[in-house]
Amino acid sequence: MRISTIAFANLRRRKGKAFFLVSGIGIGIGTAVALLSLSVSLREEIGSQMDQFGANIVVTPHSDSLALDYGGVSVAGVSFDQHQLSNDDAAGIRRIPYRKRLSVVAPKLLGTVDVDGRRTLVAGVDFASELRLKKWWRLAGRAPESASDVLLGYDVARAASAIEPFPGTSADADKSSAHHSAASEEFRITKERVTIGSREHRIAGVIGQTGGPEDRMVFAQLSQVQDLLGRPGQLSVIEVSALCKDCPVEDIVTQIRKELPHANVSAIQQSVRARAEAVDRLSRFSLVVSAVVLAIGALMVFTTMMSAVVERTKEIGVLRAIGFRRTHIIKGLMIEVVIISAAGGIVGWLAGLLASRLALPYFTEAGAQIELRVSLAVFAIAIAMLTGIVSSVYPVIRASRLDPSEAVRYV
């Protein structure tokens, strides 16, 4: 016989009340767990969707010359820079401590060349990286495979008579369409080759109209353009996508600056801020709702414990009369509260996990998942216990302060 024996026996005796309390705490914790799980999954999804918006870090050479404009980003002039970027710099970025957080490193060399006799901006790119970075591009044709394959911007392709609209469709129509395959339905490629500089290149594909600088550019393999411009190993700009979940973008910028002291490294704050704001709002909403539900749960525990104390006045009085200290009464009641709260936490965690799994498809696109996190389980149980203990402090102290002589008056 220990004080815990009395607590366990009381729980067994008041199964209904214990069940009610476990359910109450379970609902509170379940709601919090479901919201937090959904919020985490949504954060990840938002993060991954925002990743698709492109680079959020741009590395350019130090330069005092007038810049070319590329995608709204100032790109240093190609010919007059004192400190050129090189292939080694791109490799250097991949060596920073946070390299695992970099989803794409896309080096580029920009220059102007004659394309079928017209002066055109050409970009030498690593297609594998570039296509991962520019997920909004709608390609007609296919991705370049060989060194001589090129992608033409929409305006360049039209000027070179490399495309023609499908009968009954307008190439200008539906510019806002986000479907990757829509481009191939709007026009077809009618030309296989194009002359860039003095060399013939195969047109692998045409980028659907974006309304951006890509429309007026030609994209070729980096090494080919470096040869073509007579600038082997040189780069004009390196675009970096580091917008993964919980990426410390500012820290990554700092590390790249340290690695490339001769380069300008800047984060595209707008993108970072937009993501952070979206995620923060979601998190704040989840926290507020969770806090409200937990407060209701705490209130329920409080009222139930208060009524339990009144109900058990006689019992507590008898225990005090036969020699139980106040601390013994507190210990006994708190054992019950902790057991009930822990059970509520476990039930709530399981219920929350189940609810979030059932609800997730309604909030996100296919592919998002609720992960089974041990930390969330520990957190749920800890919060449940904290809620139970905090909301029971007053009733339990009140119980311990019951005057035994008053209590045994009921006797």
Add this chain to the structure above:
Amino acid sequence: MAFVAVENISKTYNDQGSRIGVPVLRDVSTEIGEGEFVCLMGPSGSGKSTLLTILGAMNHPSQGRLVIDGIDVYALSDERRADFRAQYLGFVFQQHHLMPYLNAIENVMLPLAALPLAAIEKRRRALEVLEKVGLGDKASRLPSQLSGGEQGRLAIARALVNDPPLVLADEPTGTLDTKTGDEIMRIFVELNSRGQTIFMVTHNPANAALAHRVLHIRDGELEWTSDTKEARAELRFNPTL
């Protein structure tokens, strides 16, 4: 020196919202010797229960001192007084107040729950007192599975398990029929015959007649004390008990 010394104890209750106190005990003094069996009698509202709870170290008197075994009980802190109750006192309540969710042996072990004793020792002591009150074979029964008399004996066993020097009983036969009440009183007499000090509140003159001494209280004051012989004569004690 008396084992229990009640020295000029007064108790006044303040009604809620009222500043005027209601005196319940007035300058009560008495002594109880070791091994003595003392009963307290008086009409309802005379202060019997108040005096019992004051003797039970759980109701601070407004004035006066209670000294038990040389210890000034109300000079102790609340927690130390709880320890004192656990060590010195055994309570038998009118309606027994057994925990209905604990079986007989667990009910008996209750006063030992907070003591740093091995589980086996607690069990041994509990079984010993259960045997003493004749419930050794009913240790695993719930109170609801026991008769009224058995419940009374179980309550006595619980009061004895910590081997207290003083047993306090509040009308232990008050809710029992005569036969069962007699059965309970026989146990008290037997306990006292083995040296147990007992202080009992009762309305029943027949029970009081079994004590060495009877204190009579009225309107919060001890009116007179009678010894057993006197009580027996006055109250026509039933010799069949």
